[in-house]
Amino acid sequence: MLNYIWAFMIIIGIIVAAFTGQMETVSSGILDSAKEAISLCIVMLGVVGMWTGVMKIAEETGLVRQLTRLLMPILRLLFPRIAGEEAVMGYIASNMIANLLGLGWASTPTGLKAMKALNEIHKERCKETGEDPDAASDEMCLFMVINISSLQLIPINMIAYRSQYGSVHPGLIILPGLIATAVSTLAGIIYGVYKCRRNAKKKYRSGKERT
Numbered sequence: 001m002l003n004y005i006w007a008f009m010i011i012i013g014i015i016v017a018a019f020t021g022q023m024e025t026v027s028s029g030i031l032d033s034a035k036e037a038i039s040l041c042i043v044m045l046g047v048v049g050m051w052t053g054v055m056k057i058a059e060e061t062g063l064v065r066q067l068t069r070l071l072m073p074i075l076r077l078l079f080p081r082i083a084g085e086e087a088v089m090g091y092i093a094s095n096m097i098a099n100l101l102g103l104g105w106a107s108t109p110t111g112l113k114a115m116k117a118l119n120e121i122h123k124e125r126c127k128e129t130g131e132d133p134d135a136a137s138d139e140m141c142l143f144m145v146i147n148i149s150s151l152q153l154i155p156i157n158m159i160a161y162r163s164q165y166g167s168v169h170p171g172l173i174i175l176p177g178l179i180a181t182a183v184s185t186l187a188g189i190i191y192g193v194y195k196c197r198r199n200a201k202k203k204y205r206s207g208k209e210r211t
Contacts, residue, residue: 043164044157052103068093078146078193079139088117092143099147102156111147115140138199142192149188152181 017026058064071093076083083089091114098107122137136144155177162170 040161040164044160064094064097067097071096078142078189082118082121082139085117085121088114088121091117095147096151099150100153102152102154102158107147114143118143138196142189142196145188145192146185149185150181151185152177155181 014023014026017023068090072089075089075092079089079092091110094110095107095114098110118137118140122140123133125131125137126133155173158173158177159170162173
């Protein structure tokens with residue numbers, strides 16, 4: 001859908017520029033934007049490389065494992081039905097740790113692994129409960145909400161963007177970012193847990209009615 005939206009906007013922009021005699025401005029804008037995109041990619045490549053290396057060092061020194069253990073009690077409360085699935089819980093914890101450090105791109109691989117594992121658990125569960133195996137489970141939805149809201153202690157990406165575009169104090173985004181992501185994550189967790197419990201009650205009631 002986004003591809004159609006962007007294509008529509010580009011076509012409309014070119015048509016308007018052609019009728020208003022601004023094609024030269026559009027051409028200059030395209031070239032300047034391409035140059036700026038390459039420059040930003042180079043800057044972000046350095047940032048990504050550095051923080052990926054930091055994450056690797058944290059893994060080798062056992063820091064990630066320690067943080068995972070600290071998160072486990074919280075994760076068991078949020079995902080009680082999969083509390084015994086250590087591998088899945090480990091993927092979720094690693095994903096959350098990367099997001100806490102503002103490394104959204106570094107959290108993607110573990111996020112995909114966690115979602116795949118949650119889907120497999122859901123399909124196995126559906127064989128016993130008769131639920132729709134193609135529908136997202138409560139755990140999958142809750143994990144997605146937490147991943148999107150993404151509490152961040154250090155918003156590395158935003159600091160890099162602000163630095164690239166000439167911000168005098170790029171690190172000033174840390175406190176506002178922490179407050180904003182804390183509120184969004186808390187709201188997401190409260191709503192997600194509420195919906196999960198509500199769905200569980202509905203399933204329990206429907207099960208009693210069938211029996």
